[in-house]
Amino acid sequence: MNDTISYAHSNDENWSQACQCADLYITAEIARTYGLKALAEDFFDSFREHISDELFAQALELRRRTFDGEKFHRHCRQVCSDRERQVAQHAAQTARLPSSHPRAWKRDVAKQVLGHHRYQLPVGQGGFNVGTLRDLGQNEAMWRASLASDAIPSADFMYVYDCGSDPIAGVIQSVRSIVARRLSRRLDMLFVSHFDRDHICGIPHLLHEKTGLRVDTIVMPYLDDTDRIIAFGRSGATSGERSAERFHEDVIIDPIGTMARFGPRQIVVVMPEGEDEGGSGFFELPPAEPPRSGPDGMAWKGRDSAGGRSAPPLARRTPEGATIVQRIEFAVAAGTEGGWLLKPHVKRASQQDREAFCAAVEVLLQWPKGSFREKVKIEKERRSLVTKHRMAVSRAYSWAFGDKNETSLSLYSGPAEPQTAGAVLRNSRTFASARVGWMGTGDASFKDPLAVQRFEHHYRDEMDWVTTFMLPHHGSAHNFDPSLFVVDAELWVAAAQPIHLHWKHPAPEIVKAIKASGARFRKVDSSPKSLLEEKMVVFWPG
Incomplete structure (x- = not known):
C-alpha cells in the first residue's frame, strides 16, 4: 500500500490493513458484476473483523477514489473470455456423437455443414490418400445420406496426398477406381510429400490426359538441385518398372517442368522450415499473387500459416512459372466461422548431412573438390547422375544419411475453428472429444x-x-520414436507392405507402443479389405 496517511484513532499499521480490506471489498464488488466470485471474498471477513467500522468506512472512501479498477475489470473480462472458450471447447468435445444417437441430429441451425470423407487406399508399399469435401447445406436428409454414400462422385472439393506404390500395379488399380467414380474428372489439389518412387509413380496415371483426372493445383516441397539428387539417392539402389523409373528421373531432374506437363492451373512450391533468402534466393525472385482457387469448384485461398486468418502468404514467382511460398495454409470453404484447413509443413535435411553427401559424390566420381553444387545446376549432369551414376549417388546417400529419411512435406487436414465445431461419424461408438483431424x-x-x-x-x-x-x-x-511425440491420436496408420526387411514396415516396437497407449493401430496394405474409410459430417452451430 502506498497510502500511509493516518486517520484519527489509528496507527499506520491499522490504516494499512483497513486499505487492504477496502481493496478486497472493491475487487469482490467488481467481480460480482461479471458473475464471478473473487478470491478476495474468502479473505475479506477475516480482515474485516479486526478493523473498526469508522476506520473501514474512511479507508473505503479513499480507495474508491484511488483504486485502479480498470486493470481488475480487464482481468475479469479475460477470465470470462477464457471460461466461454472452455465451455465452447467442452461443448465441441461432447458434440461428436454416433449417427444412431437420438441427439445426434437435434442441433441448432448450423452456420455451415460440410461432409468430409477420406480414404487410405490399399496400394501396398506406397501412399495414396484421397480426401473430399461437400457442402451439405441445411438438408438433414442429405447429411444422413452422405454418411452412407460414396463421396467421390459428388464431392465439391477433392484432394490427393501422394500417389504411388512399389510395385506400381497396386496404385494403378486404385487410380482406375477413383477416376471411374469421379465423373467430373476434377481434382482440386494434389499434394506431393516427397520424390520417392513409391509415393509418386502413380501420378502419370492419375493425371493422364485422356484417362485420368484434371488437376487444378499441385503442391510440393521446395528442393534445390542438390536436395533433389539427395532425395534420389535413397531409392537409387533399387529399381522399378521402366515407366515409373522414367517419371521418377524426370521429377528429380526438373520437378516443375515435369508436373507442368499435366496442365495444372498453378504449381505451389512450399519452402522448408527455417529456409532463408541465403539458401534459395527467395527474396531475389519477383513477387507473385498468393495461391487461390479458380472460378470452378469450392472456393479456397492460401494464407500465411503464422500470420493469422486474414494475412496472405508471402509469394514469389520462380523462373519456371511456379509460385513459391515460405509459409502457407489452405482455407477451403472458409466463412466467418467454419470451413476446412489444409496445412503443409516441410522440413529440410541438415546442412551438415547435405555437405557430407556432396563431398561423397565428388570422391566417388572423382570430381574436383567443391564442384558438386555447380555441376548439378546443369540439367545434363543431373540426368547423368540419376541414370549412369545412380549407384554412386546411392552409396553417397548411405554414407551421409545412413537410415535417415529427410525433406518431406507433411499435411494436416481438419476443420477450421475445431473448438467450436461438432461432428457426426459413420459407425462410431463412443467419443471423448470432437477431434476429426488427419495428419x-x-x-x-x-x-x-x-x-x-x-x-x-x-x-x-x-x-x-x-x-x-x-x-x-x-x-x-528408423523414422519415428513414439516416446518423442505428444499427439494423442485415436488411430495410428501405417501404409505398408512388408517387402523391405531392412526398414521393418511397420516396426513391431512402434505398434506395441501405440497399443500400450490405448490407441488403435491399422495397417493398410494391398488387400482390398485393408481399405481405411473415414466418413463424417462436420458442423458449426449457429
Whole structure:
C-alpha cells in the first residue's frame, strides 16, 4: 500500500490493513458484476473483523477514489473470455456423437455443414490418400445420406496426398477406381510429400490426359538441385518398372517442368522450415499473387500459416512459372466461422548431412573438390547422375544419411475453428472429444527431438485435434520414436507392405507402443479389405 496517511484513532499499521480490506471489498464488488466470485471474498471477513467500522468506512472512501479498477475489470473480462472458450471447447468435445444417437441430429441451425470423407487406399508399399469435401447445406436428409454414400462422385472439393506404390500395379488399380467414380474428372489439389518412387509413380496415371483426372493445383516441397539428387539417392539402389523409373528421373531432374506437363492451373512450391533468402534466393525472385482457387469448384485461398486468418502468404514467382511460398495454409470453404484447413509443413535435411553427401559424390566420381553444387545446376549432369551414376549417388546417400529419411512435406487436414465445431461419424461408438483431424507425414524423420519440437510448434493449433495419424515411412523404426511425440491420436496408420526387411514396415516396437497407449493401430496394405474409410459430417452451430 502506498497510502500511509493516518486517520484519527489509528496507527499506520491499522490504516494499512483497513486499505487492504477496502481493496478486497472493491475487487469482490467488481467481480460480482461479471458473475464471478473473487478470491478476495474468502479473505475479506477475516480482515474485516479486526478493523473498526469508522476506520473501514474512511479507508473505503479513499480507495474508491484511488483504486485502479480498470486493470481488475480487464482481468475479469479475460477470465470470462477464457471460461466461454472452455465451455465452447467442452461443448465441441461432447458434440461428436454416433449417427444412431437420438441427439445426434437435434442441433441448432448450423452456420455451415460440410461432409468430409477420406480414404487410405490399399496400394501396398506406397501412399495414396484421397480426401473430399461437400457442402451439405441445411438438408438433414442429405447429411444422413452422405454418411452412407460414396463421396467421390459428388464431392465439391477433392484432394490427393501422394500417389504411388512399389510395385506400381497396386496404385494403378486404385487410380482406375477413383477416376471411374469421379465423373467430373476434377481434382482440386494434389499434394506431393516427397520424390520417392513409391509415393509418386502413380501420378502419370492419375493425371493422364485422356484417362485420368484434371488437376487444378499441385503442391510440393521446395528442393534445390542438390536436395533433389539427395532425395534420389535413397531409392537409387533399387529399381522399378521402366515407366515409373522414367517419371521418377524426370521429377528429380526438373520437378516443375515435369508436373507442368499435366496442365495444372498453378504449381505451389512450399519452402522448408527455417529456409532463408541465403539458401534459395527467395527474396531475389519477383513477387507473385498468393495461391487461390479458380472460378470452378469450392472456393479456397492460401494464407500465411503464422500470420493469422486474414494475412496472405508471402509469394514469389520462380523462373519456371511456379509460385513459391515460405509459409502457407489452405482455407477451403472458409466463412466467418467454419470451413476446412489444409496445412503443409516441410522440413529440410541438415546442412551438415547435405555437405557430407556432396563431398561423397565428388570422391566417388572423382570430381574436383567443391564442384558438386555447380555441376548439378546443369540439367545434363543431373540426368547423368540419376541414370549412369545412380549407384554412386546411392552409396553417397548411405554414407551421409545412413537410415535417415529427410525433406518431406507433411499435411494436416481438419476443420477450421475445431473448438467450436461438432461432428457426426459413420459407425462410431463412443467419443471423448470432437477431434476429426488427419495428419500425413510422408517419409519425414521424427527421431530428432528438436525436429519433433519444431514440427509440433508449427502445428501447435492443430495437434490437439488430430485423431488419425499416418506414421512416417510406412511405420519404420528408423523414422519415428513414439516416446518423442505428444499427439494423442485415436488411430495410428501405417501404409505398408512388408517387402523391405531392412526398414521393418511397420516396426513391431512402434505398434506395441501405440497399443500400450490405448490407441488403435491399422495397417493398410494391398488387400482390398485393408481399405481405411473415414466418413463424417462436420458442423458449426449457429
